[in-house]
Amino acid sequence: MQPIIIGGGWSGLAATVRLAEAGQKPILFEAAKQLGGRARTVTWQDVEIDNGQHLMIGAYQNMLDLLHRIGIDENSVFQRKALDLLILDPQFPPLHLSAHPLLPWQIAILPKLYSSIGWQELWRFLRIARQLKSPSFTKNITVEQWCRQTGQSPRLVTQLWVPLCLAILNTPIEQASARVFAATLRDSLAANRRSADLLIPKKTLDDVLPEPARHFIANHGGEVRLQSRIEKIVITSGKVTGVITSNDEYIAADKIIVAVSPSILHKLLGEQLKLSKVTEYPITTVYLQYSSQFQLNSPIIGLSNSLPQWVFDRSDQSPGLIAVVISGPGEHELLTKQQLADQVVSALTGLLPELPEDYLAVHVIREKRATFCCGVVENSQRPSCKTAINGLWIAGDYAENPYPATLESAIMNGYRAAEMALTGNLP
Numbered sequence: 314m315q316p317i318i319i320g321g322g323w324s325g326l327a328a329t330v331r332l333a334e335a336g337q338k339p340i341l342f343e344a345a346k347q348l349g350g351r352a353r354t355v356t357w358q359d360v361e362i363d364n365g366q367h368l369m370i371g372a373y374q375n376m377l378d379l380l381h382r383i384g385i386d387e388n389s390v391f392q393r394k395a396l397d398l399l400i401l402d403p404q405f406p407p408l409h410l411s412a413h414p415l416l417p418w419q420i421a422i423l424p425k426l427y428s429s430i431g432w433q434e435l436w437r438f439l440r441i442a443r444q445l446k447s448p449s450f451t452k453n454i455t456v457e458q459w460c461r462q463t464g465q466s467p468r469l470v471t472q473l474w475v476p477l478c479l480a481i482l483n484t485p486i487e488q489a490s491a492r493v494f495a496a497t498l499r500d501s502l503a504a505n506r507r508s509a510d511l512l513i514p515k516k517t518l519d520d521v522l523p524e525p526a527r528h529f530i531a532n533h534g535g536e537v538r539l540q541s542r543i544e545k546i547v548i549t550s551g552k553v554t555g556v557i558t559s560n561d562e563y564i565a566a567d568k569i570i571v572a573v574s575p576s577i578l579h580k581l582l583g584e585q586l587k588l589s590k591v592t593e594y595p596i597t598t599v600y601l602q603y604s605s606q607f608q609l610n611s612p613i614i615g616l617s618n619s620l621p622q623w624v625f626d627r628s629d630q631s632p633g634l635i636a637v638v639i640s641g642p643g644e645h646e647l648l649t650k651q652q653l654a655d656q657v658v659s660a661l662t663g664l665l666p667e668l669p670e671d672y673l674a675v676h677v678i679r680e681k682r683a684t685f686c687c688g689v690v691e692n693s694q695r696p697s698c699k700t701a702i703n704g705l706w707i708a709g710d711y712a713e714n715p716y717p718a719t720l721e722s723a724i725m726n727g728y729r730a731a732e733m734a735l736t737g738n739l740p
Contacts, residue, residue: 315340315536316568316734317556319543319581322350323720324708325572326526327379327727328734333533334382335735341530342558344542348523351574351683352720357600357676360631363518364678365598366623366638368480368613371510372501373721375728380522383529390521391512400472400615401664408472408617437465438473445499452491455689456482459491472617479622479640480615482717483594488688496715513612515629546571546581552703570730572708572723575685578696585702589694591711595646596683597639599657602674605632610667619660620645633673637661650677684718685711698729706730 318329321343332339347353352367369376369391377387387393400408440463452459456478460470475486481497482489501508514521527537542559546569555565571578575591582588599621609626616622623638637657639645645653654675661668685691695713698706708730710723 314565314567316570317342317564317566318570318572318708319546319556320350320572320574320577320709321345321348321523321537321539322572322709322723323352323376323522324710324723324727325350325570326523326530327375327724328570328572328708328731329530329535329537330379330382330526331728331731332734333530333535335731336534337735338534338536339530340536340538340564342541342543342556343537343539344559346540347519348527348537348539349519351680352518353523354517354519355678358602358674360634361517361519362600362627362630362634362636362676363514365596365680365683366625366636367518367720368623369512369514369720370501370508371512372508373512373719373724375724376522376721379526379724379728383522383525385521385525387512390514390516392515394511394513394612396509396511397611398613398615399611400476400617402472402617402619403663404618405468405472434466434469437463437469440464445495452495453689453693454491456486456489456491456494459494460486476615476617476622481719482687483596483640483684484687484717485641488686490687490689490692492689493687493692493715493717497717497719500715501721511613517630543581546705548585548702548705551701553705567704568734569704570706570708570727570734572727572730574682574709575711576682578707578709578711582700582705582707586696586700588696591694592686592688592691593682594640594642594684594686595679595681596641597645597653597680598678599637599639599654600627600676600678601635601637601654601658601672602631602676603633603635603669603672607633607669609635609665614665616660616664619664621657621660624661624665646679650675653677687717698726699733706733 316337316339318325318341329339329341353364354361355364398410478486478489543556544559545557547555553569557563579588608628612626614624621637625636627634627636698712708727710718712726714722716722
């Protein structure tokens with residue numbers, strides 16, 4: 314029987330590619346009309362844009378490996394740039410994080426960071442940076458508590474740790490798991506001198522992975538079924554025997570990988586696996602179209618103490634286009650699209666004087682369930698890739714691993730589930 318993968322996001326694609334590569338002829342089921350899951354391309358005003366700004370970095374080795382497997386050269390889809398971020402704040406001077414590509418991240422950022430905050434603040438920053446060197450950081454506390462324990466100043470908390478925590482975990486610091494935050498900073502930013510590099514997509518997300526992966530799967534004997542929802546996983550005597558689609562079609566299978574969002578996972582398997590209900594948090598992207606001559610001074614600009622948190626220049630998608638990101642929950646969820654756009658533009662005007670007075674068009678994308686809440690309690694409830702049901706494995710970014718909901722952790726879990734399906738053991 315052919316193995317079945319449920320969910321055509323980046324995790325499901327990783328699992329399917331690996332199984333197809335191994336000659337298993339997998340079948341991938343995706344309920345939507347396109348692949349990509351929560352990292353996909355949409356059309357607005359005849360322009361292809363991404364549903365969100367998925368920041369990728371040089372430490373994403375599983376993602377880069379997947380691209381290599383399907384024949385995509387990194388340089389054809391990404392522009393690699395050394396870490397260089399400016400974080401602007403209405404109350405504090407700009408904070409500059411910049412790394413030379415030939416030096417380790419912790420050392421390389423110090424000169425620019427020192428010039429931004431001075432030696433007293435730098436010493437406070439180093440108290441956290443030193444703890445990142447230890448892979449045994451296991452404190453089961455929030456990021457807010459970690460900042461308090463290491464004596465972080467109000468400025469560093471507001472201008473550095475809050476925006477970084479929201480960008481990485483999509484969870485407010487008073488809830489966010491310090492263990493996951495530390496692991497991500499350590500393994501992503503401090504692993505080696507190129508791990509902190511920014512990978513800025515030259516193409517839309519669909520063209521980076523989902524479409525090339527679909528062709529790879531088909532060329533290796535696999536199958537992709539779009540607009541095909543799995544309504545039930547059939548389990549008999551402790552092992553999977555097949556699935557039932559929304560069309561009441563029964564398909565026999567003895568190997569099933571479930572790579573879906575936490576809420577869909579709970580719907581499919583919550584009772585059988587005794588899964589806890591998951592809180593999921595939104596990410597809102599406001600696209601602003603200006604005249605084609607306009608371009609930001611930097612491809613990415615961070616903002617703190619304001620409603621918008623990150624601004625991306627997307628002139629590669631449409632000249633004069635910028636994307637503004639608001640991560641996590643908040644009062645902005647109650648605003649209409651026009652109210653949200655007005656507040657975003659008002660905040661940007663005070664921080665980016667180069668911004669034109671008027672935009673030509675605005676488009677708001679709200680991913681209401683963009684990621685799971687990566688809080689202290691919630692992180693401890695994440696299910697293992699390996700289940701007690703014979704022939705059933707869980708992929709997706711929510712499955713247990715040291716990291717939050719990122720494309721890298723999604724692909725990592727897709728690989729893990731595929732290897733277990735191939736070998737029956739943990740990879």
